[in-house]
Amino acid sequence: MKFKFRNVLAYFVAQFFILIGLVNRAKKKALKGDFILSIYFHNPSKKEFEFIIKWFNRNGFKFIGVDDLKKIINGSMSFPKGAVLLTADDGWASNYENVAEVAINNKIPITIFIPTEAIETGNYWFSYAKKAKKLGLGYLSSKMLKNVPNAERMAVITEIKKQIKLPREAMTVSQIQSIAASPWINIGGHSHTHPILPNCRDEELELEISINRRNIFTWINYQIDTFAYPNGDYGVREINALEKENFEIGFSNKPEYLSAQSLNSKFELPRIGILEGASKAENICRMVGVWHKNTLKVF
Template sequence: MKNKIRNINAKIISFLFILLGLTRRVKKKALRGDFILSIYFHSPEGVLFEFCIKWLKKHGFHFLSEEDILAIANNSIPFPQGGVILTVDDGWLSNEKNVIAIAEKHKVPVTIFIATHAIEQGNYWWPYVAKAQELRMGFPSIAELKSLPNKEREKILTKIKTQVTLERQALTLKQLKKAANSAHINIGAHTVYHPILTNCEDEEAYLEIKESKDQIESWLNIKVHSFAYPNGDYSKREIEYLKQLDFFSAYTTEPNYLTRESLKKIYQLPRFCIYEDVSKQEAICRMTGIWQQFFKGS
């Protein structure tokens, strides 16, 4: 009920933002080449994902691939007018139908950042915690676990997983291989276990990045050069590891526009998040960065 009320209020606020012309002003700036819209999803419904693509196309935007972003950053091609890049984090099972198939239908490039352990074992760690919370099993919350040193978090998760079972929630390896064969899908790395990297010890953090890259390259027979930080958390240490491991770019969860200036920090690229259950009006305001200007961190 609380989430329903929140979404109704957000829809009304977003409608007012659109009515006041705020999104129109952003669109005007983007279409003249002031910035690129950098947008990411997790596990969107197909209706929402397709709506976002259609809205962007209708309003004159064109879609950029990861290769395009690197070429723009390297000044190999001009900074675009009306550019937008779409990325998706984690590699959820629903992505096959709701992201990959729709991207192929509209011939739109999308990069999916994969957490490799979930592809192998079927699930990410936080749904186990959410289920334990639902069953009132007395374990720490997701937020509490995110604040712990990684080794402590892993110990608690091991206990939770002995008491909680889940149906598969991540793409299978077969589905991942099929997606990687699409001309419109690029696969990037998102660590092995999806930890908070800044809570990891040096060797843990390094191996989370390296082994995810190695595994994807082995599975798909491709080179992986793009990365997304789990939860958006990173430090100078993680950037240095990415450079050592031959990554060319990395994406944060910093809600901002992708400008000529921000492209100079190729391992700290910003993105606007579109959450799963938002209204179409809120999605428009989030894609254009209007929502984040007024409600930072939400």
Template structure:
């Protein structure tokens, strides 16, 4: 009920923003080449993901791949007018139907940033914790565990997994390989276990990045050039590791426009998030950065 009321209120506010012409202002700036819209999802409903694509197409935007972003950053190609980048984090099972199939239908490039352990074993760590919370087993919450040193978090998760069983929620390796064969899908790295990297010791953080890259490259027989920080958390250490491991770009969860200036920091690229279940007006406001302008952190 609380979430339903929140979405109704957000829809009304978003409709007001659109009526006031705020989305038109952003569109005008993007189409003249002031910035690129950098947008990411996790496990969107198919109808919402397709709506976003259709709205962007209808309003004159054209879609860029992560390779395009690197080429623009290197001045190999000029900064575009009306450019938009779509990325999806984690690699959820629903992505096959609700993202990959729709991207192919509309012929738009999408980068999937996947956590390799979930692909191999079926699930990410936080759904186990959510289930344990639902069953009132007395374990720390997801938010609490995100603040723990990684080794301590892993010890608790090991205990949780002995008590909680889940059905597969991540793409299988077979599905991932099929997706990678699409002309419109690029696979990027998102660590092995999806830890908060800044809570990891040096060796842990390095191996999380290195082994995820190597695993994907061995699975797909292709080079992995892009990375997304789990939870958006990173430091100078993680940037240095990415450079050492020959990554070409990395994406944060900082909600901002991708300008020429921001492209100079190729390992700190911003993105606007579209959450599951939001209304169409809110999706428009989030894609264009209007929502984040007024409601930072939400």
């Protein structure tokens, strides 16, 4: 764990939640089948990802994949007890070894949502924005660029790319093809350029989704039907766009349990985020849903 004041404080808060029994009660409730624990990652270390898998296994949980989830939604599979669904966003280069290989070796299903431009070029637009901010080049920060029209974001990033070179940080096409061949890895859509979709014009939105789906099909030779909204941002228009492209389910970043009721909104499925670099205690609290209920406004 990185020594940051925020992480140290969060560690003690998490230990308090564990001590007073919040985690144990939430764990027991999840094992009874009241809800599915829908967990997502971005760029975890191998140690972090392995710890989480081992913790769930040691505590009696079982892993399901998105195909199982679709069966639960359409009624061909009963609502499971003690189920965990794993997903990961962005297709970071380290996901190949730290996530995909670990999942395959442990026979754990996981869906990895990828933005196709990053896989093609090697980098994410927000990394260019963060680097430009660090170098003091005078451009809008990545946080601010998330609040402007998509065309403006793209124009700024185009200018930054003329001045900055970054080492590759995303998986390659060949790596995507390799892991997609495993029955334990499912590839999902995450747009083409990873924009904030509500900031896109209608035609931009359609292209972001259609190019993403088409390129992935070209790489792995099967049609994807699962999508995660970049940055968790979406509205009715984005849901309609997914339905138009024949996606079956869509994931948000709402930190809630995946309950039987939430399955009724199959394009707004919640997920609880794991924080890379946080303590094991904090991420245990996150996994069972205790953290966001009690500390969302603080952390």
